[in-house]
Amino acid sequence: MNTKFSLSILMACACLFFTACIKDTDFDQAEQIALTPIVELDLIYFDIQANRFFDSINSTPVLTVRDTTEIKFLDDGTLQESLKRAEFYFKFTNSIPRDFLVNFQFLSEANDTTYATGTPVAQGSLAAPVVTEFVENVEGENILLLTQAHKVVVSVSIPSSDETLEGNLNLKSKTTYFLEY
Amino acid sequence: MRNFLVIILSLVGAIATSQNKQILYGFDDIPQSLMLNPGSKVLQKKHYGIPFLSQIHVNGGSSGVSAYDIFKNGNDNINDRITQKIFEMKNTDFFTATQQLELINFGWRSQSEIYFSGGIYQELDFIAYFPRDLAILAWEGNRDYLNYEFDLGEISTTGDFMTVYHFGLNKQISKKLTVGARLKLYSSMFSYRSVNNSGTFVTRLGDETSENIYEHTIQNADVSVETSGYSSLRDLDGAGQVTREILGRAFFGGNVGVGVDVGLTYEINDAFTLSASALDVGAIFHSKDVENYRAHGSYTLDGINLIFPPLGEGDPTFPYYDNLEDEIKEEIPIDTLYNSYVQFRPTKLNASLSYGFGRFNGSGACDCLNMGNNNLHKQNIGLQLYSIFRPKRPQMAATLFYQRRFTDFLSAKATYTVDSYSYSNIGLGMAADFGKLNFYIVTDNLINYSNLAKAKSVSLQLGFNIIIDEE
Numbered sequence: 001m002n003t004k005f006s007l008s009i010l011m012a013c014a015c016l017f018f019t020a021c022i023k024d025t026d027f028d029q030a031e032q033i034a035l036t037p038i039v040e041l042d043l044i045y046f047d048i049q050a051n052r053f054f055d056s057i058n059s060t061p062v063l064t065v066r067d068t069t070e071i072k073f074l075d076d077g078t079l080q081e082s083l084k085r086a087e088f089y090f091k092f093t094n095s096i097p098r099d100f101l102v103n104f105q106f107l108s109e110a111n112d113t114t115y116a117t118g119t120p121v122a123q124g125s126l127a128a129p130v131v132t133e134f135v136e137n138v139e140g141e142n143i144l145l146l147t148q149a150h151k152v153v154v155s156v157s158i159p160s161s162d163e164t165l166e167g168n169l170n171l172k173s174k175t176t177y178f179l180e181y
Numbered sequence: 182m183r184n185f186l187v188i189i190l191s192l193v194g195a196i197a198t199s200q201n202k203q204i205l206y207g208f209d210d211i212p213q214s215l216m217l218n219p220g221s222k223v224l225q226k227k228h229y230g231i232p233f234l235s236q237i238h239v240n241g242g243s244s245g246v247s248a249y250d251i252f253k254n255g256n257d258n259i260n261d262r263i264t265q266k267i268f269e270m271k272n273t274d275f276f277t278a279t280q281q282l283e284l285i286n287f288g289w290r291s292q293s294e295i296y297f298s299g300g301i302y303q304e305l306d307f308i309a310y311f312p313r314d315l316a317i318l319a320w321e322g323n324r325d326y327l328n329y330e331f332d333l334g335e336i337s338t339t340g341d342f343m344t345v346y347h348f349g350l351n352k353q354i355s356k357k358l359t360v361g362a363r364l365k366l367y368s369s370m371f372s373y374r375s376v377n378n379s380g381t382f383v384t385r386l387g388d389e390t391s392e393n394i395y396e397h398t399i400q401n402a403d404v405s406v407e408t409s410g411y412s413s414l415r416d417l418d419g420a421g422q423v424t425r426e427i428l429g430r431a432f433f434g435g436n437v438g439v440g441v442d443v444g445l446t447y448e449i450n451d452a453f454t455l456s457a458s459a460l461d462v463g464a465i466f467h468s469k470d471v472e473n474y475r476a477h478g479s480y481t482l483d484g485i486n487l488i489f490p491p492l493g494e495g496d497p498t499f500p501y502y503d504n505l506e507d508e509i510k511e512e513i514p515i516d517t518l519y520n521s522y523v524q525f526r527p528t529k530l531n532a533s534l535s536y537g538f539g540r541f542n543g544s545g546a547c548d549c550l551n552m553g554n555n556n557l558h559k560q561n562i563g564l565q566l567y568s569i570f571r572p573k574r575p576q577m578a579a580t581l582f583y584q585r586r587f588t589d590f591l592s593a594k595a596t597y598t599v600d601s602y603s604y605s606n607i608g609l610g611m612a613a614d615f616g617k618l619n620f621y622i623v624t625d626n627l628i629n630y631s632n633l634a635k636a637k638s639v640s641l642q643l644g645f646n647i648i649i650d651e652e
Contacts, residue, residue, distance in 0.1 A: 025252040025253055027252050033263065034260055036320075037318070037320060042482065042483055042484030043485070044484055045483065045486055045487070046489065048489055067487040067488070069502055071502065072502055089394070154487060156489070172392075172394045173484070179322070
């Protein structure tokens, strides 16, 4: 084995090490990587008894009941940037023999209305409760308004009421969040 | 999240790795082979590593995906490729990165024929298993996975950054047997681990009797992260301060540990040689600057239950949202604990059977590699086995090798390795002596060298030593 041969091996190895490369790849594609999860999440639920719409002490109908909850995750900065579309699904089951009007008013932390929606709910009966489904799709510019909301006010209005009214109005709801990171 | 993904994938492509040093093992012309088997046959009389240059080792790997798989040029969409890979990969696939830098390495043969060696090196070791379920959840969301139980136990990762001080003895105790042992003191600079996690997350479609449309349930969650050397860094200002603090721990300023390496070489006959070693049998005892987090419990989320309380004008309603947050914190508390913990080192096992043939007789007058009674073979072929203990299960590798001494100053070793990363890993190493200066470089995955992006793992070690041979 002569020195010349050894040196040529040495050189060959050295060449290998210095010619290693990364090719046929485009790391700029990283810019295009987008996580697009679709998240299903429960929202609010309630079950209002018919007698809630009548003040038995003062014997007066209560035509609108309201409740408010914070939904702090909506105006979180990350969600504001990544939410592309939100689809609300409300399922009412009504066994009260009255139509209802249910409004959802989204408010900012400073109590300014940022987004509002609502739906009529069909009357039912104790024997045959009626299901009303309502879907509200929010996208585009409205997403910006929705994601400024910090709380939601739910108001349930009944056209008339008396102390004999029976049944209950049940709501189940969820939101599908279409995200993109 | 996206940036994190890019960093991980780029690392995998650029300098992929595991801890197997299959080429260096048994390559007796390189003093650092003594670090892989303290009982290897030492050829030289003395050696000194050139400080900071005696061993530079980087090794990175990913068992399930290469950078090319994700970033290749093509008409298809990168996101489709990622989706495909996420579903192809298993929760036993992993990403690893190891880096070692020898600060000092030296050795000498005493009059009693014991070869003493010692030194200091810095090591970074990281492994993360692919949390497949959580990746699917993050990538796709839960809409198409109703009733599917996402496994939180797939989270399994450890990371260590330390300085190792070592001192070892090596002696040929009979004509056939050489044994050696090395004591190691670990000075941990930073460490974390999240292992032995459990629990599931599931979204079920409710029925008529359910409170709401879905039931989002976290069941029997027990997820913990243990850290040492982290909490004191949190309050520091800027990278400079953090670096200073971490380096300050290099000399036993942080947590310490102890371990041993043992090894032997047994010459069965003139041709066959058996060798074996166990490295880093030891543990680091984390007691200083420890901060651990543990979340455990079960909880089902139904949403927010409005109860429309009769309120006077201006009266506030119930703090539903805050109550919900409190309820979750109560059911799945995240505890911060300060109890010390023991981190076992990832023990490595090596074994080899080698067949040597052709006497090596240097090139005349100076038979520099040939010391004492040891007749070196010109060529060796053999089989090596390697195993490293990892959180989920050991990773193993098998190597066929061919080693050849060309001249008294040049020898080389070629390897073919089958491991968790691939079945086609060809490695090549070379050691050359220029006078007393010894230089070596070894690397694997040569088939992918023309395009490293296709390699699922790459290992590279190189270094310079001063070797003084027997007179």
